[in-house]
Amino acid sequence: MAHRIEVGFKSAIRDALGEKVRKRIKDDLNMAVAAVRTIEVYTVDMDLGSDELTALAAGPFSDPVIQEYLIDRPLAREFDWLIEVGLRPGVTDNVGRTAREALALLLNRSPSIDEKVYASRQYLICGDLDRAGAEHIAKDLLANELIQHFEIFSRAAFDYERGVPAKAPRVRESAALTVEEIDLNDSAEELMRISRERLLALSLSEMKVLQAYFAREDVRAQRQQVGLGARATDVELEALAQTWSEHCKHKIFNAAIEYADERGQQTVINSLFDTYIRGATRKVRSKLGDRDWCVSVFTDNAGIISWDDHHNLVFKVETHNSPSALDPYGGALTGIVGVNRDPLGTGKGSRLIFNTDVFCFATPFYEEPLPPRILHPRRIYEGVREGVEHGGNKSGIPTVNGSIVFDDRFLGKPLVYCGTAGIMPREILGAPSHTKEVRPGDLIVMTGGRIGKDGIHGATFSSEELHEGSPVTAVQIGDPITQKRMIDFLLTARDRGLYRCITDNGAGGLSSSVGEMAQHSNGCELDLKAAPLKYAGLQPWEILLSEAQERMTLAVPPKEREEFMTLAQNMGVEATVLGHFIDSGYFHILYDGKTVACLDMQFLHAGLPRMQLLAVWKPPRHRDPECADPVDSTPLLKKLLARPNICSKEAVVRQYDHEVQGGSVIKPLSGIANDGPSDAAVLRPVLDSLQGVVVSHGICPRYSDLDTYHMVACAIDEALRNFLCVGGSLEGIAGLDNFCWCDPLPSEKNPDAEYKLAQLVRANMALYDYATAYMVPLISGKDSMKNDYIIGALKISIPPTVLFSIIGRIDDVRKAVTMDAKSVGDPVYVLGETRDELGGSEYFSLYNSIGAQVPAVDAKKALKLYRSLGKAMSRGLVRSCHDCSDGGLGVALAETAFSGGLGMTVDLKKVPAAKISRNDFLLFSESQSRFVVTVAPDDRKDFERCLKGNIFAEIGIVEKDPQFRITGLNDTIVIEAGIFDLKESWQKTLRF
Amino acid sequence: MSRKNIRALVVSGNGTNCEVEMAHACRVGGADDVDIVHFSQLLQGEKSLLDYDFLNLPGGFLDGDDLGSAKAHAIRLRYARTAHGESLFDHILTFIQQGKIILGICNGFQLLAKLGLVPALNGAYGTQATTLTFNDSGTFEDRWAYLTVKEKSPCIFTRGLSSLYLPVRHGEGKFIPGDAAVLQELQDKNLVVAQYTDRSCEKAVMDYPLNPNGSVEAIAGICDETGRVFGMMPHPEAYLHYTNHPRWTREPVPEEGMGVAIFRNAVEYLKKNL
Known part of the structure; x- marks a missing residue:
């Protein structure tokens, strides 16, 4: 028979988990409860004597300093509602598995296949709630009914003598073994x-x-x-x-x-794959000739490039979207531990050195009624975050790079990209390791x-x-x-x-x-x-x-x-x-x-057989919104800084171990208060070497509303800019493309399939054009083609999204650069040209508008600039460097200033621009291939000499006074705010 | 008596994950022979703890921290016998008696506390008197913390140190003593080695996030009465090189990371005393 061991904190001990649940009931469900405490329950499905049960309870299952326990009797005393949540039969129960192992050791026995320990948890809620309220908490916060079940007891109905009856969720299968034959x-x-x-x-x-x-x-x-x-x-x-x-x-x-x-x-x-993806790599490799650093591409679980005389690097990025839609925690957890196995299973196997994670969600502040089978975006956000936390942290792999993109079309399917890199000796026991x-x-x-x-x-x-019949066994x-x-x-x-x-x-x-x-x-x-x-x-x-x-x-x-x-x-x-x-x-x-x-x-x-498909491209037409250039753009800048796509993701970043393995050089957070937004990560995978791995990414699905060709061009350019910002070298670089699309196959449900396929074709064309122009060989990638939700008459399709990830090296990590302004008196430069390209921008999103002109990338000019910047960096002439992307120059300058804890004065007239006569467009255009750089005053000349022949200008200065001040085209001040004020706008949105 | 070759052991397996950098720290600190040994090798008797001088228990998630941090592994260590029938726990007690030293970081500290190897007041090795539990925030956090180090402490690892700046990376780092008497004794005997503080590194602080987990008396690390067994939540092995410092691109930072001193002290102690 089964026994229950209940373990709870002694009354004087704070129950941090219970308090967190109370806060989430308030924040996520907008309900007030007075207190929540928790009790861990171990259901031991084995015949054990009371001495054995006591030994278990007092030994591995409880901590004598802070916890108390009862066996086959309830610990719960004061509550209004008790909710017990356990896993359904057959769902992986990690706590139960560990408990069983500890039991076997302590009692020196080997349990049979049916003798198991099952973990569940009680939430004791004090508060003025009715049963419907308790059910709401159980269903929409504590339990996911696909994998968990719950029981609810009111104070009046609870049996204080016997508590919840012991019940082991054994898998009971009686079906005879059969092999069916199908005609x-x-x-x-x-x-x-x-x-x-x-x-x-x-x-x-x-x-x-x-x-x-x-x-x-x-x-x-x-x-x-x-x-x-x-x-x-x-x-x-x-x-x-x-x-x-x-x-x-x-x-x-x-x-x-x-x-x-x-x-x-x-x-x-x-074949798009052969023509554009494999084709790009073929071309880059043949141009590289003897310098070719690719070791194994497209043939194995992950791509392999050469790292140093003794090692190769391995990198793979995967998506785990569909499972994460149904169970965000399990979906994301299996996403990260799943992609870990790719580099592990590449060649003869590699040691894993970092994870990356990029998520696309609907806004966590979503207020419309939810369609069937869709979880609230906030629940998805928190579940996915926690899944990656447990997967990465518990595996001892630092999560070093990522981002979160918000768009309400990710309501039907969230995107969960997980990447993992590994390092392997070039040879193992005298034989090559990559084959x-x-x-x-x-x-x-x-x-x-x-x-x-x-x-x-x-x-x-x-x-x-995702449809009504989507199988729940897909969740794990x-x-x-x-x-x-x-x-x-x-x-x-x-x-x-x-x-x-x-x-x-x-x-x-x-x-x-x-x-x-x-x-x-x-x-x-x-x-x-x-x-x-x-x-x-x-x-x-x-x-x-x-x-x-x-x-x-x-x-x-x-x-x-x-x-x-x-x-x-x-x-x-x-x-x-x-x-x-x-x-x-x-x-x-x-x-x-x-x-x-x-x-x-x-x-x-x-x-x-090979599929035969049609693709027809009809460019969409959108107009710019009717909006005036404001006299004072300060409120706009604050609004942009607070937008979910731009704001600080520190609360998520801190919950990922980004330093384990000891090689951290550039962390996800930089600056005077360790909280500025780093552009890319740098780490040393071999601790007695100064060579660093650099990893970055670019993702900009909003531009797909105009043209997926430019969406991909911008994603590649953004990834490369981020990579260069920290000092990455163009030599030895590799790219990974991860496509997430909405269904491009024709059917009754999908009348615009030919357009979506044309979007896919154009995305691939850009991939080829820019990978070859920038000489970034593509070494691995993945596609996920069915990111739609169809139930009843409702169809939600994601915007076509490509995540472009870059891995490469910095020869000497001591030359790496962060994005925060460093010293008073440093001149501020902008590199690259600002154009009237606000289509798909965060700025136009403020006006619920897409806009006409999507940013385009001039790869030839950009590459020249990137080489010049690289030269300046390797000579130590750059004090800070920050990518200009979402929110444009205005946001990049503000982030540079407040991350450094310093003020800044900038003159927009000095910004190199093409045909822009409005301050707001200069500030918030998302033209590509631009950087904000600060330089030591003494290095001004040398820096400018390095950049000669490129479009760039000195536009301002770093100030001691913590004020952020921008003068507009007509010499009046268009932005003036304290840096701490701006920083607060940037930090408050997702601080939960 | 002095001996030349200092042998350090870093025990891995069942969810540890800082063994590589901890072994590197031992080497940088001057240990002559450093082995990462999987727990199963100790069990099989392929390697013996007693052949080493310096036992390192690295950070990680032993058994996923599924029953509470390091809890299941504490049971394993307590009851496991080697292939030769010897108790591993007895080996550890002998190791301590021989005047050797043990360092537990993060999950390793949680393991030491739950095994009762720190603080082991009045030599009561094996009796748990303190614990580490969930951060007040209820969340795992990776952030750098300032520490003030008690110079009067008998801890041999922190000799000559008065402050440290190191990352914490844990969800269960809140230190709780069994009762007021235990806390008093820890303080009276100067066994509180490190406490969370502010940038001035003068006095202990309880304010979040300077004190990242709500530890009682802001305690970040404690030792036993010999000063040879030391457990601490922050990670010295994560700050061996100046580029590990979160602000090395903007502040003057010494070439050597602050964490090295802990390991060098360990090796120097052994060189003098073994």
Whole structure:
């Protein structure tokens, strides 16, 4: 029988968690309650004596200094409402898992698969609430009903003797093991019904390719040999659907597209990916020749570039949007620990050195009624933030760079970009580390977590819009500690040469990881019965497809088997041999010795027909808003500084460990009070070297309303500017493109698909043009193509968004530069030209207007400027450097001043500009390729000599008096404010 | 008696994550041999604590801090036996008796407190008298903190230091003594080694965010009565080079990071006393 151990703080001890919940009830739900206290509950589903229970309660489960406990009796005393929240059966329970491990150690026993500990938490709320109010708190703050359940007790109805009855949320599966056979020899409607009902997300033409395959004589003959009938098994269908999913196969990026531009000029593009992305890298690499620093691009889980004589760098950025829409905490947590496994599974495996995170949300102050299945943006914000916090901090990887972008079209699907970089020795045991090889005979070994029903259909789920039938099993919780143990083990095994090949289990689970690795040997044979399960009752196809987290798949040479398995066991990591790689040409899956799937490798990986699509570009027309140039722009500047897209994100940044591993050089926060907005991060991954890694990004979805070509150009330029601001070197640089789009495939629900596809084409054209112009090879990327929400008549589509990330180096970190003004009397410069380009600007957003002219990037001029700036920096001539982006020059100057704790005087007449006669446009235009720089007075001449031949000007001076003062075109003051006043405007918005 | 080779051990595994920089700190501080040893190697008997002089318990999230910070690992250390049947906890007690030294940072400090290895008043090693729990803010925070260091403290790690500036990176750093008597004894015996303060580094402050977690008496670190076992929440191993300082691009900062002194003191102590 199950027992409950309840643990709470002694009455004199402050309950910080309870207080935080009370504050969130007030802030998020706008309800007042007097107090909240919490009680941790451990439900121990094991037959234990009272001595054993007491030992557990007094030992691992409570802290004698501050906590008290009761066994099988309630601790709760004073409350108006008691809400207990626990996880649903089968949801990853990290606290429960740790509690079970501690129990096993303390009591010296090995619990059976059914003997578990389950964690839940009680919230004791004092306050004037009715049941509906308590339910609101439970549903909309404390519990996500997809993964958690709750019970509510009023003070009057609570049993103070027995409390909440002990109930273990065991997974109870009684279904017999079956392998279904599906007849594909059927009508079109029937094929589509199969695709829909099984969540295969395959189109009719794709289903017909399957139909034809299973009808082939040679296929039938071969199937007979392995004991399969003519019909497809569910295991086969699921494996095919996953392998062919948009998520895994990038069908749109590989499609044949007929593109018509605004003049009707037709172009045929055979694969956007090959033409523009791979094409750009090919061109850059061939121009670099001997200097080429790319080591491995587009072939592995992440891109690899060379770092120093002994190391290579690895970088990958992923998105985890769909799961984060349903469960922001779990979605973001699995997003970050998931992308960790990419560099870990690249080449022979790398050590992880930093994370990045970029989120796109609707405003947290959203006040309209919420459509079905949509969580409030504030809840998404906090859940995603916490997920990345737990994923990054607990894994010991510093989160060094990121941003948060707000636009209400992210209401339907938030975007959660997570990136991870790693470093690896160039050679391991004398062999190159960046290649992958599997030999026939190598064992298929799975390490790390166990398999459950979590994450089933993740790959196909994210290949669709969010709809009523979106599967809740796609939601899962990550377990950073199980993964951390596995990483410690794998890096040790790597250095001892105990495996030949490694890859991660992400989307598609074993089906994908083993399927991909089997391409190296040309076949595999795997028995699903051997796979370790979290609980009994999984069907064979579920074992193959489960996306349960924290797992890597390896190819282990038979002679290393024993040492590999022993090391795993010693380091507390589960490792299981599931089969072996062969060269039969077949993806052969068994269950308990009986074949359940046998697919031609060639068909599985190359059988998918190329999509044929149409794209038609019609440029949208927007006009500038009718607004006067104000006499005093001070209130406008304050409003802009307070806008969510511009304001300080310090509250989020502080909750991420950005310094672990000891190599921090430029942190996300800079300046006299450690709170200014750094442009990029610098860190030393090798502690006895002065060479630094620089990482930055650019993202500007608002410009997509005008032209996605310029949206991408600006994102690349912004990433590069941020990179250069801290002193990054143009030599050795690499870019990653992450596309998040709204569905560009035609259907009844999607009448403007051709326009969206044209937007995608144009974005790719810009990617090619600017990557090659700036000589930034693209080494990795990802696309997420179905960021729409459709329920009932309501459709919400995100603005097309590309995150462009840059990784590179600074040869000597001691030359790095921060963005804050440093010294009184330093001249202030603006580099680059300001133009009438306010289309898509934050300024025009104030007037709810898009505006006519999107910023355009002149790459040739910009690159010249960037080289000059780099020269000035390497000579130590730059004291501060800050990127001009959202909010333009006005915002960049103000941030430079208040981050340095110094005043500033600026004359707008001196700003190099083209055809602008308004102060507000000069201040807030978002023209690209501009910087605000301060220089020591003595270095003025040398600095100007370095910049010669570029557009730049000295426009002001850093002052002691903490006033920010800007003189306008007609010599009157257009902005005057105290820097602390401006800083407060910038800091207050998201200070929660 | 003096010995030349100082051997430092940094124990990793089960969720530690500052082992690399802590090992680097030991080297920069002058230790001759520095090994990062996975906890499982101690369990398997491949390595023995007793072969080392300086035990480092690095920061991290042992077992995810799932039962409270470092709690599950404290149980593991307490009850685990090596493949040779020896108690790891006995090894630690012997290690202390031999006059050797232990440094626990952040999660390592939480581990020392929950194992009762600090403050171990009147030599009661193994009896928990203090704890570290959730910050008053209820949130994890990464921020730099000024510390005032008690010069009268017996702590061998902080000799010659009167102040420090180091990052804190924790969600459970609020120090709480078991009762008023424990606090009194900590103060009487000068076992309160470091307290949160302001930029002047003169007296302890309770104001957030200078005191980032609401610690009682602004306590950031304590030692045992021998001064050889020391636990602290802020991270000295995160400030070894001047470019770690958050304002190195704007303020004159010495070449060597402030955290190095802690490790150099440790090594010098061992060189003189072992």
